[in-house]
Amino acid sequence: MASHINTHSLPYLPGNTFSDPTKSRFHVPQTLDFKNGFALKHKPEVGIGGEPIHQNALNEDDLNELANFKPTLTYGQAKQAPPEEFIPSHVAFDKKVLLFNGYFKQTVYESSAEYYRVRPVKIYYYLEDDTISVMEPPVENSGIPQGKLIRRQRLPKEDATGEHYTYKDIKINDTVTFYGKVFHITSCDVWTKEYLTSQGLVVNNFVESPPDPYEEDRKRRNAPKTFTTKSDFDKLNQFLTLDRKVLRFFCIWDDRDAMFGDVRPFIIHYYLADDTLEVREVHKTPEGRDRNDGRDPFPLLLTRMRVPKNLYDIPPSFPTISMEAKETEHQEYFTPEDFMIGNTVTMMNRRFLIYDMDKFTQEFYRYNYGIKSFEPVPVGPPACDAPKMYIPPYNGFGSLEDSLGSCFHLEPQPPRKDFIKMLSNDHNNLRFLAQMDDNDENENADREFIIYFSLATDTFMIYEVPARNTGRLAGKFLMRTRIPKPGCDINEPEFYGPQDLAIGDVVYVFNRRFKIKDADVFVLNYLKENKHKFPGIDRTIKSLENLHANNQLGVGMIMDSQAPAGLSDTRKAELVQTLSEQLRRAHFNRFFSIREAFLKLDFNRDKYVQPEELAHFISQLNIPIETYLIKEIFKVIDTNHDGKISWEEFIEFIEAAGCQDG
Incomplete structure (x- = not known):
């Protein structure tokens, strides 16, 4: 009798579960589908083999009610607790970073000094987004690019599963692998340790980073070395008794066997305090003059040291190819007995002949070695005539x-x-009016020149006075230079000075003759004040005084000095005529109107021309008229005698002088 057994009604206990032998379908239901060309995945509606899926009979509301259900108390149902406030992770963990200290080992290839290098790192874990960055602190003079090794990002833990590292995976005294590089975690800061403890994690004990082999070897090699050497000689007593006592020997090094070699003098100093010596070069002749030997003036040929007698007398086991022999390696060193007069001493493969010593060294040998004769060895070169320069x-x-x-x-x-002369006579010039004296050419007889003699540099500068309708360009005739007198020696020339510039004298300027006709008042005053400086100046002063007496001194010159008293009306008229000629030469008549000419003089625009304005305008035009003469000209133009030139007075002056255009 076949009976159907319902397996779902049996209790789910061992022995009551068995497979249905009549079941022949075991296919998995389809959960993939396509909609509008896109692949979709949905929940299966039937189980394996087409069996129905036993779903929960309770809906979502019933499940929520059961989850929040609390058993009732004696006095009724308890109050439901309010839900906690939701805080996002990027707000709760903002600026909260875990810091782990660690290191990684870098393999060094092709180096006998080190096989690997220990490089410390700092691992920063950002709690807000579970990102990690690895930084290497910089080490000075390491030669390795340091700083940020891994930028801030989420580091994958396993490529197959797609998981990422979290702070729970980073443990003290453990390793983590970031992109194939193994980092050993040694410690963390205090806040990181407290946070891990608050999360229920066990923090392991801190460990020390292993030492770097190269750094340890470098510290060992650079460590100060100490030696303890036993000695039976009292060096302190030698220093106290023989300090500042030096033996001095005069010697020569005969190097004429070598190419371009010669005999060179030297001085050997032997220090009795520590048995050291030095060899000093001599760059002076016995007379005390500098020796023109063409060598650099180095003071020492051999610095102060203990010099062995045999430089190559060292043990054969000593590595001379890589090390320098010290004092303990040699057997014999030079002593005062080796430096007698007449002895040849070989030091550093150089032969030095001792030919003399000083007085203190002689007394030292007389007292300690009983030597009484100290005749020097003649080593001077043969006498020859020195070339004359x-x-x-x-x-x-x-x-x-x-x-x-x-x-x-x-x-x-x-x-x-002579800077004192240049400073004391700065801007002091003697000025003379001269005429070209040419006996053969009459066309140069009317050419006038102004000769400037600078008292600061004793140089001449010559300007030609402009003249109308001559066809010659006036201006600078000779640049500033010194002028030698004719007939003097070219190697020892005699130059012209103030004593040679008298009225009527002829000055020869490079095959040109200039006859002096006039001078300004400053020349007379300066020569009188400095009469003692120039011999034979009386004739020049006398000729200038004669011109001063005839009221002819200073025509057409510029130099500040005191005005001579009492100018005649004829003299004033000549001054006005001179000014008008100078204004015409300065193209004063090229103004478009007389008003523009007046405005050119009236700087402050007060409708009047002051004496200072007239002097300032004349100085701008470089017209050679003295200051006191400008004042006299101003008095002639100022007909109202009110100390200023009005518009009407200026028109009268222009019409009288004939300066207007047309």
């Missing part, structure tokens, strides 16, 4: 001082100047 004749290029500078120095230096 002569100065070549002047070739005419440049000044005489510049040519002499190339004879005295390899790199010519500018000649020295």
Whole structure:
């Protein structure tokens, strides 16, 4: 009798579960579908083999009610607790970062000094978004690019599962692998330790980072070395008794066997305090003059040290190819017994002949070694005539001082100047009016020149006075230079000075003759005040005083001085005529109207021309008229005698002088 057994009504206990032998379908229901060309996945409606799925009979509301159901108390149902306030993770964990300290080992290839290098790192874990960044603190003079090793990001834990590292995966005294590089975690900061403890995690004990092999070897090699050497000689007693006592020997090094070698003098100093010696070069002759040997003036050939007698007397086991022998490696060193007069001492493969010593060294040998004769060995070179230096004749290029500078120095230096004379006589010029004296050419007889003599540099500068309808360009005739007298020696020239510039004298300027006709008042005053400086100046002063007596001194010159008393009306008229001529030469008549000419003089626009304005305008035009003469001209123009020139007075002056255009 076949009976149907309902397996779902049996209790779910061992022994009551068995497979249905009549079941033949075991296919998995389909959960994939396509809609509008997109693949979709839905929940299965039937189980394996087409069996119905036993779903929960309770709906979602019933399940929520059961989850929040609380058993009733004695006095009724308890109050439901209010739901907690929701705070996003990026707000709750903002600026909260876990810090772990660690290191990783970097393999070093092709180096005998180290096989691996220990590089410390700091791992930062950001709680707000579970990102990690790895930083390497910089080490000075390491030569390795340091700083940010891994930028801030979520680091994958396993590529297959797609999981990422969290703070629970980073443990003290453990390793983590970021992109194939293994980092050893050694410690963390205090806040990180407290946070991990609050989350129920156990924080392991901190560990120390292993030392870097190269750094340890470097510290060991650079550590100060200490040695303890036993000695039976009292060096302190030697220093106290023989300090500042030095033996001095005079010697020569004969190096004439070598190419370009010669005999060179030296001085050997032997210090009795510590048995050291030094060899000093001698760059002076026995007479005390500098020796022109062409060598650099180094003071020492051999610095102060203990010098062994045999430089190569060292043990054969000593590695001379990589190390330098110390004092303990040599057997014998030089002593005072080796430096006798006449002995040849070989130091550093150089042979030094001792030919003399000083007085203290002689007393030392007389007291300690009983030597009484200290005759020096003659080592002087054979006598010969020293070449004499002569100065070549002047070739005419440049000044005489510049040519002499190339004879005295390899790199010519500018000649020295008398700065006191230049400062005391700055802007002091003697000015003379001269006429070209040419016997053969009559067309140059009417050419007038102004000669400037600078008292600061003793140089001349000549300007030609402009003249109308001559066809010659006036202006600078000779630039500033010194003028030698004719007939003097070209190598020892004699230059013109103030004593040679008298009225009526002729000055020869490079094959040109200038006859002096006039001078300004400053020349007379200066020569009187400095009469003692210039011999033979009385004739020049006398000729200038004669012109001063005839009221002819200072025509057409500029120089501040006191005005002579009592100018005649004829003299004033000549001054006005001179000013009008100078204004015409300065193109004063090219103004479009007389009003523009008046405005050119009236700087402050007060409708009047003041004496200062007239003097300022004349100085701008470079018209050679003295200051006191300008005042006299102003008095002639000022007909109202009120101290200022009005518009009407200016028109009268222009019409009288004939300066207007047309």
